[in-house]
Amino acid sequence: MEFTESYKQTGPCSFSPNARFIAVAVDYRLVIRDTLSFKVVQLFSCLDKISYIEWALDSEYILCGLYKKPMIQAWSLTQPEWTCKIDEGPAGIAYARWSPDSRHILTTSDFQLRLIVWSLVNTACVHVQGPKHASKGVSFTRDGKFAAICTRRDCKDYINLLSCHTWEIMGNFAVDTQDLADIEWSPDDSAIVIWDSPLEYKVLIYSPDGRCLFKYQAYESGLGVKSVSWSPCGQFLAVGSYDQMLRVLNHLTWKTFAELMHPYTVRGPCYAAVFKVLLSTLPILMEVDEPLQLDMSELCLSDDFSQGNDDSPEEPFRVRYEVMEVPINLPFQKPPAEKPNPKQGIGILSWSNDSQYICTRNDSMPTVLWIWDIRHLELTAILVQKDPIRAAAWDPTCTRLVLCTGSTHLYMWTPSGAYCVHVPLPQFNITDLKWNSDGSCLLLKDKESFCCAAVPLLPESIFLRKPPSISRQNNRAITAIQVSNQTKNDDFVLEDVPHLTNFLPDLPSYPNPLQKSQAYSIVKRTFVSPEDVVAQNVVIQKESPRGVHFRRAGPREKVYFKPEEVRACIVTCGGLCPGINTVIREIVCGLNNMYGVQDILGIEGGYKGFYSKNTMILTPKVVNDIHKRGGTFLCTSRGGHDTHKIVDNIQDRRINQVYVIGGDGTQKGAALIYEEVKKRGLQVAVAGIPKTIDNDIAVIDKSFGFDTAVEEAQRAINAAHVEVESVENGVGIVKLMGRYSGFIAMYATLASRDV
Numbered sequence: 041m042e043f044t045e046s047y048k049q050t051g052p053c054s055f056s057p058n059a060r061f062i063a064v065a066v067d068y069r070l071v072i073r074d075t076l077s078f079k080v081v082q083l084f085s086c087l088d089k090i091s092y093i094e095w096a097l098d099s100e101y102i103l104c105g106l107y108k109k110p111m112i113q114a115w116s117l118t119q120p121e122w123t124c125k126i127d128e129g130p131a132g133i134a135y136a137r138w139s140p141d142s143r144h145i146l147t148t149s150d151f152q153l154r155l156i157v158w159s160l161v162n163t164a165c166v167h168v169q170g171p172k173h174a175s176k177g178v179s180f181t182r183d184g185k186f187a188a189i190c191t192r193r194d195c196k197d198y199i200n201l202l203s204c205h206t207w208e209i210m211g212n213f214a215v216d217t218q219d220l221a222d223i224e225w226s227p228d229d230s231a232i233v234i235w236d237s238p239l240e241y242k243v244l245i246y247s248p249d250g251r252c253l254f255k256y257q258a259y260e261s262g263l264g265v266k267s268v269s270w271s272p273c274g275q276f277l278a279v280g281s282y283d284q285m286l287r288v289l290n291h292l293t294w295k296t297f298a299e300l301m302h303p304y305t306v307r308g309p310c311y312a313a314v315f316k317v318l319l320s321t322l323p324i325l326m327e328v329d330e331p332l333q334l335d336m337s338e339l340c341l342s343d344d345f346s347q348g349n350d351d352s353p354e355e356p357f358r359v360r361y362e363v364m365e366v367p368i369n370l371p372f373q374k375p376p377a378e379k380p381n382p383k384q385g386i387g388i389l390s391w392s393n394d395s396q397y398i399c400t401r402n403d404s405m406p407t408v409l410w411i412w413d414i415r416h417l418e419l420t421a422i423l424v425q426k427d428p429i430r431a432a433a434w435d436p437t438c439t440r441l442v443l444c445t446g447s448t449h450l451y452m453w454t455p456s457g458a459y460c461v462h463v464p465l466p467q468f469n470i471t472d473l474k475w476n477s478d479g480s481c482l483l484l485k486d487k488e489s490f491c492c493a494a495v496p497l498l499p500e501s502i503f504l505r506k507p508p509s510i511s512r513q514n515n516r517a518i519t520a521i522q523v524s525n526q527t528k529n530d531d532f533v534l535e536d537v538p539h540l541t542n543f544l545p546d547l548p549s550y551p552n553p554l555q556k557s558q559a560y561s562i563v564k565r566t567f568v569s570p571e572d573v574v575a576q577n578v579v580i581q582k583e584s585p586r587g588v589h590f591r592r593a594g595p596r597e598k599v600y601f602k603p604e605e606v607r608a609c610i611v612t613c614g615g616l617c618p619g620i621n622t623v624i625r626e627i628v629c630g631l632n633n634m635y636g637v638q639d640i641l642g643i644e645g646g647y648k649g650f651y652s653k654n655t656m657i658l659t660p661k662v663v664n665d666i667h668k669r670g671g672t673f674l675c676t677s678r679g680g681h682d683t684h685k686i687v688d689n690i691q692d693r694r695i696n697q698v699y700v701i702g703g704d705g706t707q708k709g710a711a712l713i714y715e716e717v718k719k720r721g722l723q724v725a726v727a728g729i730p731k732t733i734d735n736d737i738a739v740i741d742k743s744f745g746f747d748t749a750v751e752e753a754q755r756a757i758n759a760a761h762v763e764v765e766s767v768e769n770g771v772g773i774v775k776l777m778g779r780y781s782g783f784i785a786m787y788a789t790l791a792s793r794d795v
Contacts, residue, residue, distance in 0.1 A: 041496065044078055046465050046489040051090045053483055053490050055476040056099040061117070062476075062483065063102055064490065065090035067572055068592065070104055072117065075481055078492070084115045085574055087125075087741055092135075096142035097184075101160075103145060105136050112136045112147060114160070126158055134174035139204055140184025148174045155189060157207050166207040168200060169193075176222045180204065181229040186248070188232055190220055199223065199232070201248060213250030217242060221265070226291070227274035235279075238263045243279055245294055254294035258287060266385040271395040276414065280386025284402050288414065298417050302386075302402040302410060307367040312419040314368055315361040315458040317426050317451070359449050361423075361458045370424065372405045392434045392441070397455075399432055399441055409443060411453065423451065423458060431472050435495075437479035444470035450484070450493070465491060547723075549598040553635050568594035574739050590739055601696070601725075603636040608697035609690075610658065611643035611650070612672045613706040617731045619744035620701060622667040624674065627699055628658045641695070646677030647709060651685040681709060687716045690724060701729045736781035746783070753788035761794035 051065030061081065064071045067089055072082040084104075092105030103114040110133040114124035124145075126133070132150035139146060145158045148171055155171040155178075170191045171177060177190035187202045191212075197220040200212040219237035226233065231253060236242040241264030243256040256279070258264075263282035270277055277289040288298040306314065375382035388401035388409075397420065400410045406428035411421040425445045432443040441453040446469050450461045463470065463484065472485040482493040552567070573589040610627055612620055624642070631637035644654035656662075656674075666673045690698065690713075700710040707728045714726040730737050733749040753776050764772035776785045789795045 041461055042494045043464060044492045046468055046486065046491045048488065049485065049490045050488065052093045053474075053485060054093055054095060055474060055481070055483060056095045057097055057477055058099040059476040059478045059480070060099065062492070063093050063095065065093055065104070067569065068574070070102070070115065072102075075476065075492070082115075082117060082120065086113050087111060094136070094138055096138045097140055098142040101138075101142060103136055103138065105133070107133060110134075110150070112145065114145065124160060128156070137178065139187070140180050141204060144204075144207070146178065168202075172197060172220055173222070177220070179223050179225045179232070181225050182227055183229060186210070186229075188223055188225065190223055192220070199234070199246070199250075211250065213246075215246065216244060216252065216255070222268070224268065224270060227270055227272060231291075233268060233270070233277060235265045235268050238266065238282060240264055241281070243268065256289065256294065256296070258296075259283070263382075263385070266387065267389040269389045269391060271391050271414075272393060273395040276395065278389055278391070278398060280389045280400065282382075282385035284385055284404065286386055286389070286398075286400050286412070298414070300400075300412055300419070302400065302405065304372045304405070305367060305369050306422065310366045310419065312421055314364040314366065314422045314424065315453075316364045316424040317460070318360055318362050319358070319426070359460050359462070361460060364424070370405055370408050370422075375404060388429070388432055390432060390434060392439050393436055394439060397439060399434070401429055401432070407445075411441065420455070421453060421458065423453060425451070430470070433473055433475055435479045436475055436477055442473060442475075442482065444473050444484070446471050450482075463491070463493075547600055549600055550602060552595060552597055552599050553603060554595055555597070567597050568592050599635075604638075606631070606637045606697055607639040607641070607693070607695050608637060608699065609641040609643055609655075609695050610674065610699045611646065611701070612674045612676050613646040613700070613702040613709070614676060614678060614731065615703065616671050616676065617733055617745040618670070618748035620672040620731065621669055623701055623729060623744060624658075624672075625663040625667050628663045629660050632660050641693075642674045645675045647681035647686060648677050650689040651682065653689070683709070683712045683716050686713055687720065687722075690717070691720070691722060696724050698724060698726045699729060700726065701731055703731050706731070733784070734777065734779050734781055735783040736779060749777070749784050750787045750791065753784050754792050757788060757792050757794055
């Protein structure tokens with residue numbers, strides 16, 4: 041196996057369905073890499089931290105769930121200039137998913153108020169009221185023609201069948217459940233399985249026309265169904281229960297033909313191989329008895345992978361599987377009776393690609409994985425790990441199972457044996473894993489990073505079946521890419537954004553006061569990384585020149601000032617704009633309440649107020665209700681100013697933070713003030729806050745005052761529409777402001793039905 045180096049991730053990672061790309065969430069950025077070379081092929085900047093990503097089935101589009109905003113953004117790999125943003129406003133967005141045709145997005149609002157189908161083709165949308173769940177309760181047929189959506193009204197559960205072509209409701213029917221948990225179409229699209237909440241054991245099989253084909257109830261008292269899964273062939277339905285038993289139903293009579301128990305003690309006669317993970321100082325990768333000996337020569341594993349972590353100062357340990365004899369007592373945890381959602385029952389339930397094997401985990405034995413042979417209805421293997429099993433996944437192309445336990449090792453099983461592989465990355469603990477669709481690559485996730493592993497094809501004798509055809513991904517292994525700040529012709533390089541410490545290398549830093557504030561404890565989880573940047577152009581291609589980037593604003597773990605030594609001032613210049621007083625109020629309250637800054641001055645009358653010494657003391661009490669007024673609380677002025685006099689005044693008053701609120705001319709003046717401050721070597725921070733109702737600023741989503749301008753423009757459009765309707769063949773023309781951009785005209789048009 042070959043491993044890439046580790047790369048940063050702060051959220052979900054996912055392979056594209058065609059196995060060509062991998063998408064990684066890094067705070068606000070979505071990074072798309074090629075799975076062969078691992079080079080960055082696209083970089084998208086979202087408006088908030090990415091909570092969820094999902095590829096469209098055609099691998100052309102990808103959506104990002106910004107659930108904290110809440111908002112959905114979608115991007116196109118083939119059309120980088122194309123973007124999509126879905127914002128449901130106060131209704132919020134709890135979950136989003138793609139439709140099978142890759143041209144519609146389904147979103148569920150908070151509190152399951154509604155489910156909306158958004159079209160990317162004609163921007164039309166279809167509403168389904170009262171969905172049962174946010175992330176569950178929706179299933180599509182294998183051919184992608186129909187969707188089944190669970191809804192609830194009048195204290196009863198219903199199934200709505202929709203056509204994925206027109207999104208019209210083809211029919212709906214009530215189901216016999218108390219509290220429906222989830223649904224799933226059968227692989228052959230002939231039936232829908234529905235199961236109830238754990239409070240009642242009930243599994244229902246319905247036909248698409250609403251007929252109940254079968255009702256299965258294993259027992260009446262106690263917690264019921266925990267997991268359900270169709271076999272890939274569609275002939276078997278596996279049901280995992282809280283009674284720690286796996287039951288398998290057939291698709292002909294819907295009767296149970298296998299009940300597989302998970303006892304704490306495994307006794308003979310037993311034909312299953314029990315593999316137990318052991319730690320030793322011997323350089324042994326695997327030790328099993330014949331005939332379960334696995335020839336590792338075909339794996340092409342280098343010696344480094346079996347030698348432990350070379351960075352450790354202590355002698356590295358080796359992890360190996362050993363075949364144990366029965367009877368054997370398996371480690372288990374008795375769940376507390378007084379707590380809800382007990383950790384027991386079949387929590388992991390997964391079929392192999394050929395439907396012959398199924399792996400299960402009883403949650404009361406979190407370190408044990410059971411592998412069953414459905415063809416012979418017998419237990420094939422038991423894998424006993426040192427730590428709880430985090431994830432287990434079957435190879436989509438052959439009978440190979442991979443699992444992880446939060447350690448530095450990867451564990452694999454095939455019908456010929458079990459083995460473990462060390463990941464040669466320092467302090468890399470695997471918490472999750474995913475296969476790509478052709479089985480040539482594994483995605484391994486750590487808490488804050490990820491890597492990929494190229495998985496070699498194994499001999500036919502290991503699987504006892506014909507191996508899959510070799511694709512281009514199977515032929516080529518992933519190569520490790522070294523991170524470098526130097527520009528290369530075939531690499532993607534971000535602009536090196538200057539930082540405050542580039543100009544003042546000896547500037548001391550201090551812990552952010554927000555870390556000790558109970559009122560703002562939530563901020564500690566959203567600190568902005570010093571390396572986080574925002575691209576001026578949202579989409580950047582490999583062949584494009586190096587783009588302009590900006591450092592992302594927001595609270596950081598370290599600050600470069602002591603609150604007790606800060607003397608800040610605020611000045612407003614230029615024309616009036618809605619929201620100026622709100623900005624003044626937020627600066628004062630933020631400095632005072634969040635950081636403890638007590639000395640804040642307001643400069644009256646614009647830039648001229650500096651050398652005319654028109655100032656006032658600003659406190660949260662003084663600015664408490666100024667946001668309710670129009671204009672600017674500090675007054676303003678236009679015209680030229682003397683930069684030297686302004687900086688002289690800043691120096692004389694010992695001001696070390698200057699906040700300038702204004703438009704284009706004002707910000708040019710702020711830049712001149714900064715240059716003069718830099719020339720004199722003063723430790724003064726100059727912050728410019730752009731003021732424009734035109735919203736003509738790159739990178740930011742919206743400037744203050746823009747919303748009010750759009751509202752006023754709507755009133756003008758509505759008034760013009762009334763006059764035009766009063767005249768036969770009347771045509772109305774409304775001229776709106778916007779300088780060099782047309783955002784006000786565009787937003788007002790979209791918000792009005794009269795244009």
